[in-house]
Amino acid sequence: ILGGSSAGPHQRPYMASLQVDGQHVCGGLLIAEQWVLSAAHCMEDMKGKAFQVLLGAHSLSQPEPHKRLYAVRAAVRHPGSNTETNDDDLLLLQVSAAPLPSARILPFQRQDVDVPPGTLCEAAGWGFTSHSGRKPDVLQQVERPVKSREECNKRPYHDNTITDKMLCTDSRKKDTCKGDSGGPLICNGVAEGVVTAGARVCGNFKKPGIYTRIAAYVDWIDGVMLWTGR
Numbered sequence: 241i242l243g244g245s246s247a248g249p250h251q252r253p254y255m256a257s258l259q260v261d262g263q264h265v266c267g268g269l270l271i272a273e274q275w276v277l278s279a280a281h282c283m284e285d286m287k288g289k290a291f292q293v294l295l296g297a298h299s300l301s302q303p304e305p306h307k308r309l310y311a312v313r314a315a316v317r318h319p320g321s322n323t324e325t326n327d328d329d330l331l332l333l334q335v336s337a338a339p340l341p342s343a344r345i346l347p348f349q350r351q352d353v354d355v356p357p358g359t360l361c362e363a364a365g366w367g368f369t370s371h372s373g374r375k376p377d378v379l380q381q382v383e384r385p386v387k388s389r390e391e392c393n394k395r396p397y398h399d400n401t402i403t404d405k406m407l408c409t410d411s412r413k414k415d416t417c418k419g420d421s422g423g424p425l426i427c428n429g430v431a432e433g434v435v436t437a438g439a440r441v442c443g444n445f446k447k448p449g450i451y452t453r454i455a456a457y458v459d460w461i462d463g464v465m466l467w468t469g470r
Protein backbone atom coordinates (compact mmCIF):
# COMPACT_ATOMS: atom_id res chain seq x y z
CA ILE A 241 0.00 0.00 0.00
CA LEU A 242 1.48 3.37 -1.07
CA GLY A 243 0.53 6.49 0.84
CA GLY A 244 -1.48 4.68 3.50
CA SER A 245 -1.16 4.19 7.25
CA SER A 246 -0.91 1.33 9.72
CA ALA A 247 -4.22 -0.29 10.55
CA GLY A 248 -5.12 -0.53 14.20
CA PRO A 249 -4.15 -3.90 15.71
CA HIS A 250 -6.78 -6.49 14.78
CA GLN A 251 -9.01 -3.75 13.28
CA ARG A 252 -9.36 -5.90 10.13
CA PRO A 253 -9.65 -9.48 11.52
CA TYR A 254 -10.74 -10.84 8.10
CA MET A 255 -7.36 -10.03 6.49
CA ALA A 256 -5.28 -12.96 5.30
CA SER A 257 -1.63 -13.11 4.31
CA LEU A 258 -0.85 -15.81 1.73
CA GLN A 259 2.64 -17.05 2.45
CA VAL A 260 5.25 -19.20 0.69
CA ASP A 261 8.28 -20.32 2.76
CA GLY A 262 7.21 -17.93 5.51
CA GLN A 263 7.17 -14.95 3.17
CA HIS A 264 4.11 -12.78 2.50
CA VAL A 265 3.11 -13.12 -1.15
CA CYS A 266 -0.48 -11.86 -1.41
CA GLY A 267 -3.46 -10.65 0.57
CA GLY A 268 -6.79 -12.39 1.02
CA LEU A 269 -10.06 -12.04 2.90
CA LEU A 270 -11.98 -14.53 5.05
CA ILE A 271 -15.43 -14.85 3.46
CA ALA A 272 -16.71 -18.02 5.18
CA GLU A 273 -15.63 -20.11 8.15
CA GLN A 274 -12.86 -21.97 6.32
CA TRP A 275 -12.66 -20.06 3.05
CA VAL A 276 -10.29 -17.25 2.02
CA LEU A 277 -10.87 -15.30 -1.21
CA SER A 278 -7.79 -14.03 -3.03
CA ALA A 279 -6.43 -13.50 -6.58
CA ALA A 280 -5.59 -16.30 -9.04
CA HIS A 281 -2.41 -14.46 -10.16
CA CYS A 282 -1.04 -15.08 -6.64
CA MET A 283 -0.58 -18.76 -7.61
CA GLU A 284 2.03 -17.62 -10.15
CA ASP A 285 4.32 -16.52 -7.32
CA MET A 286 4.34 -19.95 -5.68
CA LYS A 287 6.88 -21.64 -7.92
CA GLY A 288 5.20 -24.96 -7.18
CA LYS A 289 5.59 -24.56 -3.41
CA ALA A 290 2.73 -24.80 -0.94
CA PHE A 291 0.75 -21.78 0.20
CA GLN A 292 0.04 -21.21 3.84
CA VAL A 293 -2.61 -18.78 5.07
CA LEU A 294 -1.90 -16.47 8.00
CA LEU A 295 -5.02 -15.28 9.83
CA GLY A 296 -5.43 -12.99 12.83
CA ALA A 297 -2.20 -11.11 12.18
CA HIS A 298 -1.29 -7.47 12.56
CA SER A 299 2.53 -7.77 12.49
CA LEU A 300 4.03 -10.29 10.07
CA SER A 301 7.10 -10.83 12.27
CA GLN A 302 6.04 -10.47 15.92
CA PRO A 303 4.41 -13.30 17.88
CA GLU A 304 0.78 -12.39 18.50
CA PRO A 305 -1.82 -14.37 20.50
CA HIS A 306 -4.45 -14.23 17.72
CA LYS A 307 -2.09 -15.15 14.89
CA ARG A 308 -2.20 -18.59 13.33
CA LEU A 309 -0.77 -20.11 10.15
CA TYR A 310 -3.04 -22.56 8.32
CA ALA A 311 -2.32 -25.19 5.70
CA VAL A 312 -4.44 -25.04 2.55
CA ARG A 313 -6.81 -28.00 2.08
CA ALA A 314 -8.06 -26.87 -1.34
CA ALA A 315 -7.10 -24.11 -3.81
CA VAL A 316 -9.61 -23.35 -6.58
CA ARG A 317 -8.73 -20.81 -9.29
CA HIS A 318 -11.53 -19.31 -11.34
CA PRO A 319 -11.58 -21.27 -14.63
CA GLY A 320 -11.43 -18.04 -16.64
CA SER A 321 -8.22 -16.81 -14.95
CA ASN A 322 -5.09 -16.79 -17.09
CA THR A 323 -1.60 -15.26 -17.16
CA GLU A 324 -2.38 -12.90 -20.08
CA THR A 325 -5.34 -10.88 -18.74
CA ASN A 326 -6.86 -9.62 -15.49
CA ASP A 327 -10.09 -11.44 -16.27
CA ASP A 328 -11.63 -13.66 -13.56
CA ASP A 329 -8.59 -13.12 -11.30
CA LEU A 330 -10.05 -14.96 -8.29
CA LEU A 331 -8.80 -17.78 -6.08
CA LEU A 332 -10.66 -19.61 -3.30
CA LEU A 333 -8.58 -21.29 -0.60
CA GLN A 334 -10.07 -23.71 1.91
CA VAL A 335 -8.01 -23.58 5.10
CA SER A 336 -7.33 -26.82 6.96
CA ALA A 337 -9.07 -25.96 10.23
CA ALA A 338 -11.70 -23.64 11.64
CA PRO A 339 -9.94 -20.33 12.33
CA LEU A 340 -9.58 -18.97 15.84
CA PRO A 341 -12.56 -16.82 16.89
CA SER A 342 -10.30 -13.76 16.58
CA ALA A 343 -10.48 -14.14 12.79
CA ARG A 344 -13.73 -12.68 11.50
CA ILE A 345 -15.64 -13.14 8.26
CA LEU A 346 -16.07 -10.04 6.07
CA PRO A 347 -19.43 -9.92 4.28
CA PHE A 348 -19.17 -9.45 0.53
CA GLN A 349 -21.52 -7.66 -1.88
CA ARG A 350 -24.04 -10.04 -3.44
CA GLN A 351 -25.98 -7.48 -5.47
CA ASP A 352 -24.41 -7.10 -8.90
CA VAL A 353 -24.66 -3.29 -8.99
CA ASP A 354 -21.72 -0.92 -9.61
CA VAL A 355 -20.34 1.00 -6.62
CA PRO A 356 -21.17 4.65 -7.43
CA PRO A 357 -18.15 6.63 -8.70
CA GLY A 358 -16.69 8.80 -5.97
CA THR A 359 -17.58 6.31 -3.21
CA LEU A 360 -14.73 6.26 -0.68
CA CYS A 361 -13.50 2.71 -0.15
CA GLU A 362 -10.56 1.18 1.72
CA ALA A 363 -7.85 -1.19 0.57
CA ALA A 364 -5.58 -2.99 3.04
CA GLY A 365 -2.51 -5.17 2.77
CA TRP A 366 1.12 -5.90 3.53
CA GLY A 367 2.28 -4.98 0.04
CA PHE A 368 5.03 -2.53 -0.95
CA THR A 369 4.86 0.85 0.79
CA SER A 370 7.38 2.52 -1.56
CA HIS A 371 8.46 2.38 -5.20
CA SER A 372 11.78 1.01 -3.96
CA GLY A 373 9.90 -2.02 -2.65
CA ARG A 374 9.84 -1.42 1.10
CA LYS A 375 7.83 -4.13 2.85
CA PRO A 376 5.78 -3.18 5.93
CA ASP A 377 5.69 -5.31 9.06
CA VAL A 378 2.20 -4.25 10.16
CA LEU A 379 -0.98 -4.18 8.08
CA GLN A 380 -1.38 -0.99 6.03
CA GLN A 381 -4.61 0.59 4.79
CA VAL A 382 -5.57 3.42 2.43
CA GLU A 383 -8.79 5.18 1.46
CA ARG A 384 -9.47 5.50 -2.26
CA PRO A 385 -12.39 6.91 -4.27
CA VAL A 386 -14.01 4.72 -6.93
CA LYS A 387 -13.33 5.94 -10.49
CA SER A 388 -16.09 5.40 -13.05
CA ARG A 389 -15.55 2.59 -15.54
CA GLU A 390 -16.24 5.06 -18.36
CA GLU A 391 -13.40 7.31 -17.19
CA CYS A 392 -11.11 4.38 -16.31
CA ASN A 393 -11.49 2.97 -19.83
CA LYS A 394 -10.18 6.13 -21.50
CA ARG A 395 -6.56 6.76 -22.60
CA PRO A 396 -4.15 7.42 -20.83
CA TYR A 397 -5.92 5.26 -18.23
CA HIS A 398 -6.77 1.60 -18.89
CA ASP A 399 -7.92 2.12 -22.52
CA ASN A 400 -10.94 -0.24 -22.74
CA THR A 401 -9.52 -3.13 -20.73
CA ILE A 402 -11.85 -2.65 -17.74
CA THR A 403 -14.81 -5.07 -18.04
CA ASP A 404 -18.10 -4.82 -16.17
CA LYS A 405 -16.64 -7.44 -13.79
CA MET A 406 -13.94 -4.98 -12.68
CA LEU A 407 -13.88 -1.64 -10.90
CA CYS A 408 -11.28 1.12 -10.62
CA THR A 409 -10.08 3.46 -7.90
CA ASP A 410 -8.03 6.60 -8.27
CA SER A 411 -4.32 5.84 -7.93
CA ARG A 412 -2.78 9.29 -7.54
CA LYS A 413 -0.04 8.79 -4.91
CA LYS A 414 -2.22 6.55 -2.71
CA ASP A 415 -2.60 3.09 -4.23
CA THR A 416 -2.23 -0.66 -3.91
CA CYS A 417 1.06 -2.26 -4.96
CA LYS A 418 3.02 -5.55 -5.19
CA GLY A 419 1.90 -7.86 -2.39
CA ASP A 420 -1.54 -6.25 -2.04
CA SER A 421 -3.01 -8.47 -4.79
CA GLY A 422 -5.81 -10.66 -3.50
CA GLY A 423 -6.70 -8.26 -0.70
CA PRO A 424 -10.12 -6.62 -0.29
CA LEU A 425 -11.57 -3.30 -1.39
CA ILE A 426 -14.13 -2.44 1.30
CA CYS A 427 -16.89 0.12 0.71
CA ASN A 428 -19.32 0.93 3.51
CA GLY A 429 -18.18 -2.14 5.49
CA VAL A 430 -18.79 -4.60 2.66
CA ALA A 431 -16.14 -6.27 0.45
CA GLU A 432 -16.80 -5.06 -3.10
CA GLY A 433 -13.51 -5.93 -4.79
CA VAL A 434 -10.38 -8.05 -4.80
CA VAL A 435 -7.08 -6.32 -5.72
CA THR A 436 -5.69 -7.37 -9.11
CA ALA A 437 -2.26 -6.23 -10.29
CA GLY A 438 -3.42 -5.03 -13.73
CA ALA A 439 -0.65 -2.96 -15.25
CA ARG A 440 1.42 -3.60 -12.06
CA VAL A 441 2.05 0.16 -11.88
CA CYS A 442 1.68 1.70 -8.42
CA GLY A 443 0.82 5.23 -7.40
CA ASN A 444 0.52 6.65 -10.93
CA PHE A 445 -2.76 8.42 -11.66
CA LYS A 446 -2.54 7.21 -15.28
CA LYS A 447 -3.03 3.59 -14.16
CA PRO A 448 -5.92 3.49 -11.65
CA GLY A 449 -6.07 0.54 -9.25
CA ILE A 450 -8.10 -2.36 -10.64
CA TYR A 451 -10.27 -4.73 -8.59
CA THR A 452 -12.29 -7.80 -9.48
CA ARG A 453 -15.95 -7.09 -8.60
CA ILE A 454 -16.94 -9.84 -6.14
CA ALA A 455 -20.70 -9.41 -6.79
CA ALA A 456 -20.18 -10.57 -10.38
CA TYR A 457 -18.89 -13.96 -9.09
CA VAL A 458 -21.38 -14.84 -6.33
CA ASP A 459 -22.63 -17.97 -8.12
CA TRP A 460 -19.08 -19.28 -8.68
CA ILE A 461 -18.06 -18.53 -5.07
CA ASP A 462 -21.17 -20.20 -3.59
CA GLY A 463 -20.79 -23.14 -5.97
CA VAL A 464 -17.16 -23.83 -5.03
CA MET A 465 -17.88 -23.61 -1.30
CA LEU A 466 -20.90 -25.88 -1.63
CA TRP A 467 -19.24 -28.34 -4.01
CA THR A 468 -16.03 -28.57 -1.96
CA GLY A 469 -17.93 -28.91 1.30
CA ARG A 470 -18.42 -25.60 3.15
Ligand SMILES: NCc1cccc(Nc2n[nH]c3ncnc(Nc4cccc(O)c4)c23)c1
Pocket residue numbers: 368370371372373411415416417418419420421435436437438439440441442443448449450
Ligand atom coordinates in the same frame (compact mmCIF):
# COMPACT_ATOMS: atom_id res chain seq x y z
N1 LIG B 1 -1.77 -0.46 -8.20
C1 LIG B 1 -2.09 -1.69 -8.83
C2 LIG B 1 -1.32 -2.86 -8.31
C3 LIG B 1 -1.95 -3.76 -7.45
C4 LIG B 1 -1.26 -4.91 -7.03
C5 LIG B 1 0.08 -5.13 -7.44
C6 LIG B 1 0.70 -4.19 -8.28
N2 LIG B 1 2.02 -4.33 -8.71
C7 LIG B 1 2.68 -5.51 -8.94
N3 LIG B 1 2.15 -6.74 -8.97
N4 LIG B 1 3.16 -7.63 -9.23
C8 LIG B 1 4.34 -6.94 -9.35
N5 LIG B 1 5.60 -7.37 -9.59
C9 LIG B 1 6.58 -6.43 -9.66
N6 LIG B 1 6.38 -5.11 -9.49
C10 LIG B 1 5.13 -4.67 -9.23
N7 LIG B 1 4.87 -3.32 -9.03
C11 LIG B 1 5.80 -2.36 -8.64
C12 LIG B 1 6.95 -2.69 -7.89
C13 LIG B 1 7.84 -1.66 -7.51
C14 LIG B 1 7.59 -0.33 -7.83
C15 LIG B 1 6.45 -0.02 -8.58
O1 LIG B 1 6.21 1.27 -8.89
C16 LIG B 1 5.57 -1.02 -8.97
C17 LIG B 1 4.08 -5.59 -9.18
C18 LIG B 1 0.01 -3.05 -8.70
